Amino acid sequence: MGPTSVQDLGRFDQYRFGVGTSGAMDDVALRAGNILLGNDENAAGIEIPMTPFKLRFGRDMTFALTGAEVEAEIGGRAIPPWWRSNARVDEVLSLKTMPRSARCYLTVSGGIDVPVVLGSRSTQFRGEFGGFHGRPLQPGDILRCASPTASASSGELGVEPADLVLARPDVPAGNTTVRVIIAGEYDAFDGAAQDLFWRSGWKITPQSNRYGYRLQGPAVKPISPIEKRSHGIVPGVIQIPPNGQPIIQMRDAQTSGGYPKIATVIKADMWRVAQARLGSTLRFEQTAYADALAAEDEVSVYLDRLRADVRLFAELQGCR
Amino acid sequence: MTTSDRPRISLLGTTALLFEAPGTFDLPHQQRIWTLATTAAKWSGIREAIPLITNLMLTFETPPRDPNFLISALNDAWDEAQELPIGGREIRLPVTYGGEIGSSLQAVADHCGMSIDDVVSIHAAPLYTVFALGSHPGYCYLGGMDPRISMPRRQTPLQRSAGGSVSIGGSQTGVSASPGPSGWHAIGHTTWTFFDPSWTTPAALAPGDIIRFEIERVIR
Amino acid sequence: MPIDMAYIERLAKLLETSGVTSIEIEDKEQSLKLVMETSEPSVTPPARVNAISCSDKSHVIAKADVAGHFRATHPWRTKPFAEPGQRIEAGAIVGLVKVGLLYAPVLSPAAGILDAITAETGAMVGYGTPIASIRPVAESRQI
Numbered sequence: 001m002g003p004t005s006v007q008d009l010g011r012f013d014q015y016r017f018g019v020g021t022s023g024a025m026d027d028v029a030l031r032a033g034n035i036l037l038g039n040d041e042n043a044a045g046i047e048i049p050m051t052p053f054k055l056r057f058g059r060d061m062t063f064a065l066t067g068a069e070v071e072a073e074i075g076g077r078a079i080p081p082w083w084r085s086n087a088r089v090d091e092v093l094s095l096k097t098m099p100r101s102a103r104c105y106l107t108v109s110g111g112i113d114v115p116v117v118l119g120s121r122s123t124q125f126r127g128e129f130g131g132f133h134g135r136p137l138q139p140g141d142i143l144r145c146a147s148p149t150a151s152a153s154s155g156e157l158g159v160e161p162a163d164l165v166l167a168r169p170d171v172p173a174g175n176t177t178v179r180v181i182i183a184g185e186y187d188a189f190d191g192a193a194q195d196l197f198w199r200s201g202w203k204i205t206p207q208s209n210r211y212g213y214r215l216q217g218p219a220v221k222p223i224s225p226i227e228k229r230s231h232g233i234v235p236g237v238i239q240i241p242p243n244g245q246p247i248i249q250m251r252d253a254q255t256s257g258g259y260p261k262i263a264t265v266i267k268a269d270m271w272r273v274a275q276a277r278l279g280s281t282l283r284f285e286q287t288a289y290a291d292a293l294a295a296e297d298e299v300s301v302y303l304d305r306l307r308a309d310v311r312l313f314a315e316l317q318g319c320r
Numbered sequence: 321m322t323t324s325d326r327p328r329i330s331l332l333g334t335t336a337l338l339f340e341a342p343g344t345f346d347l348p349h350q351q352r353i354w355t356l357a358t359t360a361a362k363w364s365g366i367r368e369a370i371p372l373i374t375n376l377m378l379t380f381e382t383p384p385r386d387p388n389f390l391i392s393a394l395n396d397a398w399d400e401a402q403e404l405p406i407g408g409r410e411i412r413l414p415v416t417y418g419g420e421i422g423s424s425l426q427a428v429a430d431h432c433g434m435s436i437d438d439v440v441s442i443h444a445a446p447l448y449t450v451f452a453l454g455s456h457p458g459y460c461y462l463g464g465m466d467p468r469i470s471m472p473r474r475q476t477p478l479q480r481s482a483g484g485s486v487s488i489g490g491s492q493t494g495v496s497a498s499p500g501p502s503g504w505h506a507i508g509h510t511t512w513t514f515f516d517p518s519w520t521t522p523a524a525l526a527p528g529d530i531i532r533f534e535i536e537r538v539i540r
Numbered sequence: 541m542p543i544d545m546a547y548i549e550r551l552a553k554l555l556e557t558s559g560v561t562s563i564e565i566e567d568k569e570q571s572l573k574l575v576m577e578t579s580e581p582s583v584t585p586p587a588r589v590n591a592i593s594c595s596d597k598s599h600v601i602a603k604a605d606v607a608g609h610f611r612a613t614h615p616w617r618t619k620p621f622a623e624p625g626q627r628i629e630a631g632a633i634v635g636l637v638k639v640g641l642l643y644a645p646v647l648s649p650a651a652g653i654l655d656a657i658t659a660e661t662g663a664m665v666g667y668g669t670p671i672a673s674i675r676p677v678a679e680s681r682q683i
Contacts, residue, residue: 015370015379017515017523018459018497069616077632080614080621080643117517126500127457129517158636158643164615165641184330184338211500227472227490229345230454230461232370232377234335241503242475256372256454256461258473258490259503264333292334293383302641309640316606 002103002209003125003136004053006112006143008044010251011120011130020255021235022122022130025210025274026103028162028299029067033107035306036064036084036159038151038314043111044121046137049103053095057087061145062109062154066161068101068275084157101275109154110146125210125252153314162271165302171285175201176276178269179287179295183237185260188222196220197262201281202246208278210252215282219244226260233257236265238284248273268295327398329391334383339394340375345491347463349374350451351403354527358404359397363390371527372452373461373492406528408450413495413531415444417508419539421482424505428488431471436540442466443486443493443507444533450525458497458515458523462531465493477503484509486533495531600650602672608639610646610659610671622654622672634672637665652676 009030010023024030024047031041051070057063064084065072072079074093079085087093098104114121114132123131132141148154171177186194202215221244233239237249239259248265249257250273265273266287276282287295328340339356343349353371360378361369367381384390417440418425429439448462455461470491485496489504496502497514514524525531604610612620612635621633628634630651636643648654655673659665 012379013368014522015368015377016453017457017521018453018455019457019522077629080633081616118522124457124517126498127515127517128498156633156645156647158614158645160638160641160643161616181331181333183332184328184340225472229340229373229375230452230489230492231338231340231372231375232332232336232379232454234332234377234379236333236335241477254455254500255370256452257503261332264331264335266333267335289331289334289387293385296334296383306641309642313606313639313642313644 002049004046004048004050005123005125005136006044006114006121006131007047007123008111008121009042010122011118011124014118015232015255018255019118019124019127020253021251022120022124023251024105024122025251026067026105026271028166028271028303029105030107031303032082032159032162032306033064033066033105034111035303035310036066036153036157037062037107037109038149038153038310039107039109039111040149041303043107043146044114044131045105045107045112046143047103047105048095051095051098055093055106057089057091057093058142059089060087062086062148062152063093064107065095065104066107066159067104068098070098070104071096080158082159082161084153084155084159086154086156100277102277103274108145109148109152113144113146151311151314153310155317157310157313159306162299162302163275166298175281175283176272177283177285178272179266179285179292180236180238180263181266181287181289181292182263183261185222185226185228185240186262188224188226188260189220189240189262190223193220193222197246198284198286201283204276204278204280204282206278210250212250212253213248213273213276213282215246215248217245220246220262222260228258228260230256230258233261234264236267236270237261238263238265250274266292266295268292268299327395329394331387332377334380336377336379337387337390337394338375338377339398341398343374345374345463347449348403350449350463350527351405352398352401354406355401355404356394356397359401360394363393365390370452370454372454373463408526408528408530410447410530410532411525412534413510413512414534414536415486415508415510416537416539417443417486417535419509419537421485422506422508422539424487425507428469428471428505428507432469434468436538439469439507440535440538442469443488444535448493448531448533450527450529450531452527453523453525455494456496456498456500457517458525459494460514460525460531461492461494463492465491467491471505473503474505482506482509484511486510598675599655599673600648600652600676601670602634602646602648602674604637604644604646604659604665604669604671605667606637606639606644607666608637608644608664610663610665610669611636611638611643611661612657612659613661614643620657622648622657624654624656626654627677628652628654628674634674635659646671648672648674650674650676651678 010021128134357369487504
């Protein structure tokens with residue numbers, strides 16, 4: 001599902017140079033980890049899409065693990081999911097398996113200290129810049145961490161995972177359903193093709209990665225072949241190439257394309273796509289713009305509450 | 321392709337808006353898009369105005385609660401948009417046509433019913449205008465290609481095409497700055513550097529610049 | 541080391557003769573309190589040994605240190621953090637107290653065998669509420 005890399009929330013104002021966002025695929029998990037640590041929410045962390053993964057701490061530090069459930073251990077003790085913990089110098093954090101979901105995030109107090117390039121610490125693989133020397137992390141790499149901020153919190157603490165707080169009650173469990181807003185070429189597909197798009201379970205093929213998720217299912221074809229002029233696209237855009245197999249553009253996608261677009265995954269559900277595993281099934285649900293904004297507000301509320309609770313808890317601990 | 325007289329405006333989720341101008345793919349239309357981009361970039365709530373090929377994507381700083389105001393402002397601004405004559409530099413780009421990187425040269429020749437040499441001379445003849453930057457860091461979309469060497473994009477995009485490759489997609493041509501996936505047909509390559517994040521402006525070229533391809537070599 | 545009965549008798553006699561009404565002795569592992577029945581300031585009824593609190597080193601109690609709702613498992617899991625009979629290390633998580641969106645861990649004060657989780661999942665607990673009972677045994681590893 002892609003490389004382990006340094007990512008922050010992304011690079012958003014460089015599209016006019018052909019530079020896409022990069023950044024954490026599950027931005028909610030990265031933000032939650034940073035909030036737990038008292039970091040700036042945009043502090044860089046490590047996106048880990050595969051296990052096993054091992055990391056040695058070069059000094060005492062507080063870290064957090066969020067995102068996918070992962071069997072994690074440090075200093076002989078197990079780390080629960082969505083958890084903040086203290087590491088001692090030379091202790092080894094070992095991530096053994098990731099039984100469900102697709103990627104987890106390791107954040108550290110102060111954040112990973114790599115240079116800011118074009119406004120972000122995210123790794124831009126295609127351009128080979130940003131993050132850790134513009135490339136995936138490899139065994140032997142040494143990452144510097146910035147000093148903890150004044151608001152840093154430490155000590156063992158867990159947080160309610162996003163998928164529980166943001167669970168959608170009317171959506172059947174086991175499937176990942178994502179809300180989408182129809183895009184410019186939706187009407188170029190007839191009713192039968194549109195139905196296929198809505199009603200099918202789309203399998204995430206092994207060719208899926210940070211550039212795009214290539215889906216497999218029935219061929220969804222427009223009424224007549226469409227060749228569009230190259231136009232800007234953003235992560236979440238679902239393109240239909242001539243073979244009728246949808247591609248969801250993800251964080252390392254190109255900033256422009258010419259394939260017809262049937263719909264765009266809403267920003268508030270991109271983390272759900274990010275956590276869907278290879279071989280699993282996705283379904284699409286049509287959503288209006290206003291409802292998409294409401295969904296973004298719901299995510300903001302979760303993170304706002306988390307921020308407030310962490311501060312309150314730190315004050316409580318400070319009083320003792 | 322837009323066939324009506326009015327622009328097509330559509331949403332890209334809640335992150336961006338796409339404005340597609342009616343009319344042909346030519347420099348005057350593109351100059352009006354550049355004007356529209358300059359105007360819209362100053363509106364509150366707009367993060368970037370990104371011109372592509374006779375179209376404009378506006379990314380949002382914060383998504384508007386009601387996009388209809390933005391849509392009507394865009395329509396009004398388009399009606400008033402004059403052709404912006406951006407002055408640009410003229411750059412000569414030496415190209416090796418064909419070979420390992422330009423591996424689709426024969427396919428394009430076959431598709432268009434002409435020889436490799438014809439494709440090369442038709443491709444290298446015009447002065448191209450940089451219409452837009454997009455796709456990947458530093459990539460330039462060029463206007464002015466002769467439609468005789470058009471070839472539709474691939475059925476399935478190739479997972480990896482080389483950096484510096486010169487390619488054709490539909491009726492457009494472009495030059496890539498780095499390797500990566502592509503649905504276009506690579507017909508040659510250049511060794512020039514198009515992008516460096518340490519430069520003050522990271523991209524070497526800008527909309528309005530003019531490129532002349534020089535045939536350095538043809539590998540059959 | 542358990543306090544022997546002969547020692548307690550000597551203490552009781554001291555109480556009688558000194559006129560002090562109670563003695564309380566406490567160390568890390570145990571405590572003992574002797575209270576003189578004061579109905580009559582006389583010699584006749586000997587002091588009664590009335591052990592009011594007597595904990596010995598056979599159990600330590602893990603307590604909540606924050607107010608919230610207790611749970612014995614992580615919300616993503618069905619298996620509890622620790623089960624009766626399980627050997628746990630000092631500092632091991634024996635449960636969680638949910639405070640708003642946060643989960644504060646309840647940690648075992650000693651290495652040993654978990655005897656029981658005494659708090660119920662869902663129950664409201666407060667600072668000092670006993671959560672689990674652990675029978676300490678020596679640390680299983682070198683530190």
